[in-house]
Amino acid sequence: MPAIISAAEGGDGEFVPPGPSSFDLPPFANLGGFEITKPMGLVVLSAVIVIGFTVLASRKAEVVPGRLQFAGEAVYGFVRNSMARESIGGEHFMKFVPYLFSLFLFILVNNYYGILPFLQFPSFSRIGFIVPLAIITWLLYIGAGIYAHGPFGYLKHATVPGGVSGPILLLLVPLEFISNILVRPFTLTLRLFGNMFAGHLLLILFATGGAALLTSGNIGYGVVGVLSFGLGIAVSFLEMLVMFLQAYVFTLLASMYIGEALADEH
Numbered sequence: 001m002p003a004i005i006s007a008a009e010g011g012d013g014e015f016v017p018p019g020p021s022s023f024d025l026p027p028f029a030n031l032g033g034f035e036i037t038k039p040m041g042l043v044v045l046s047a048v049i050v051i052g053f054t055v056l057a058s059r060k061a062e063v064v065p066g067r068l069q070f071a072g073e074a075v076y077g078f079v080r081n082s083m084a085r086e087s088i089g090g091e092h093f094m095k096f097v098p099y100l101f102s103l104f105l106f107i108l109v110n111n112y113y114g115i116l117p118f119l120q121f122p123s124f125s126r127i128g129f130i131v132p133l134a135i136i137t138w139l140l141y142i143g144a145g146i147y148a149h150g151p152f153g154y155l156k157h158a159t160v161p162g163g164v165s166g167p168i169l170l171l172l173v174p175l176e177f178i179s180n181i182l183v184r185p186f187t188l189t190l191r192l193f194g195n196m197f198a199g200h201l202l203l204i205l206f207a208t209g210g211a212a213l214l215t216s217g218n219i220g221y222g223v224v225g226v227l228s229f230g231l232g233i234a235v236s237f238l239e240m241l242v243m244f245l246q247a248y249v250f251t252l253l254a255s256m257y258i259g260e261a262l263a264d265e266h
Helices: 002-007 038-059 066-089 097-115 129-150 151-159 168-181 183-216 219-262
Strands: 029-031 035-037
Touching: 002 129, 038 066, 038 097, 066 097, 066 183, 066 219, 097 129, 097 183, 129 151, 129 183, 129 219, 151 168, 151 219, 168 183
Parallel strands: none
Antiparallel strands: 029 035
């Protein structure tokens, strides 16, 4: 809790209500004029964790898997069977499993930083780290659609609903273009960012508010402060579920978009 509490305290120790400024962490290192902040370090660390986990889990693959191999195979099988195979189909799904598997693990690790002691900051509560993932995913499914149907064929595939003709297309085609091509990277970004930002802000509020009430010197406020800490713990468990679900939803939507781009009919 100290890391969260200090994020919402002023220089004089007085309580400062948490807000967007609570996510603007100062740099902890300076490399030749390039400042490194905590979120930047966590993102790099997550890449190291994901690469290290996959290498160690697959380095000595055996018929009877050890714990690490079993964990790696469980996550890989979950992404491959529950998302890629179901959404993309049996013919093409294996081409995209490596990306989806890496994407799921990367988001999962960065999300769970928010509840790890001493780290206590979900990297994806900073929208700048999500935008590249959404753009890469967008380029991937757009590229898959162009590869499968050709540039103009994919444009028609993505914007003209099957079985519809006549003047109504003047209304539907622009809407489909906006929905299927322009809006999707924004919705991917905002869904993940909004959940991580709001969840962490809520934890800061319960932790700092509880600390302020407990140290107020008022017994009644102290009781409410204890309740605030209790609610913070309950929200932490809820956040554990949300963090997993957001990694799952982002990866699932990515696989669904790829599947739609490759499908024969819109």
